[in-house]
Amino acid sequence: MLFEGKRVLITGAASGIGRATAIKFAAEGAQVTIGDVNEAGLAETAGMMAGEPRVQTFDAADFASCRELVAVAAKDGLDVLCNVSGILKWGPSQDFAVEDFERVMRINTTSVFVLCQAAMPHLIESKGNIVNTASTASLQGIAYTIAYSASKHAVAAITKGLAIEFASKRVRVNAICPGQVNTAMGTAEPPPGDVDWSLVMRNAPKLENGICEPEDIAEMFAFLASDKARKVTGSLFTVDGGQLAG
Numbered sequence: 228m229l230f231e232g233k234r235v236l237i238t239g240a241a242s243g244i245g246r247a248t249a250i251k252f253a254a255e256g257a258q259v260t261i262g263d264v265n266e267a268g269l270a271e272t273a274g275m276m277a278g279e280p281r282v283q284t285f286d287a288a289d290f291a292s293c294r295e296l297v298a299v300a301a302k303d304g305l306d307v308l309c310n311v312s313g314i315l316k317w318g319p320s321q322d323f324a325v326e327d328f329e330r331v332m333r334i335n336t337t338s339v340f341v342l343c344q345a346a347m348p349h350l351i352e353s354k355g356n357i358v359n360t361a362s363t364a365s366l367q368g369i370a371y372t373i374a375y376s377a378s379k380h381a382v383a384a385i386t387k388g389l390a391i392e393f394a395s396k397r398v399r400v401n402a403i404c405p406g407q408v409n410t411a412m413g414t415a416e417p418p419p420g421d422v423d424w425s426l427v428m429r430n431a432p433k434l435e436n437g438i439c440e441p442e443d444i445a446e447m448f449a450f451l452a453s454d455k456a457r458k459v460t461g462s463l464f465t466v467d468g469g470q471l472a473g
């Protein structure tokens with residue numbers, strides 16, 4: 228099995244991509260810790276996983292609880308950190324509250340930095356790796372989605388910067404850029420107000436049935452976190468059915 232004996236922390240595991248990733252790593256033999264703000268969802272995920280996951284609620288907006296999550300996951304060491312938690316709030320920029328902008332940045336970006344920072348000593352010890360969740364919104368501007376897109380551009384920057392800084396310590400850091408994924412977030416209602424939806428949806432998938440399932444993204448997490456990707460660091464991988472192909 229791909230992750231036999233490996234100790235893996237996965238955030239955002241109460242639903243969607245995080246849940247699928249937790250199920251995948253557990254099936255591949257990993258000792259998985261799952262974290263999320265949604266306690267009921269986490270328990271449901273745990274029931275779907277092989278083995279005995281550690282389950283820890285945390286709030287990404289609360290940095291002390293991010294550090295506590297890492298401490299729980301790394302009690303016996305840590306090989307892989309998968310940052311998946313995130314939120315989407317969108318709407319016309321003219322009316323977008325600065326408080327909402329800052330909350331999106333705090334949960335999607337700053338918490339990722341804090342989690343990486345807390346995990347790094349353990350990953351240096353294990354020569355482990357980090358896989359972050361960026362987005363196709365990391366690679367282009369999207370109307371009515373400025374805060375989210377800014378937060379995901381920043382995740383790409385964190386990924387590449389940490390990859391350079393910790394390469395000599397043999398810690399790899401990569402990110403996945405999903406396109407539209409069939410999850411609560413990926414199927415959210417369009418923003419309210421006076422919006423031109425075609426500006427948001429201008430990159431249709433090119434593949435037939437090109438919208439991704441959470442399991443499609445989990446496959447990429449498993450590849451990047453495994454030794455199969457031992458020469459891969461500082462990279463951003465799109466899994467988007469060809470949305471950004473042109």
Ligand SMILES: NC(=O)c1ccc[n+]([C@@H]2O[C@H](COP(=O)([O-])OP(=O)(O)OC[C@H]3O[C@@H](n4cnc5c(N)ncnc54)[C@H](O)[C@@H]3O)[C@@H](O)[C@H]2O)c1
Pocket residue numbers: 239240241242243244245262263264265268285286287288311312313314334360361362363404405406407408409410411412413414
């Ligand atoms: N679905 C898509 O189309 C899509 C596309 C690109 C990137 N992504 C990214 O993938 C990741 C997973 O999203 P998803 O599509 O599975 O959506 P989702 O809403 O199903 O999952 C997001 C998870 O993050 C958790 N979360 C939210 N706020 C939190 C907080 N403060 N503290 C801890 N956990 C919190 C939620 O409880 C939820 O379990 C996110 O980072 C998202 O930005 C999603």
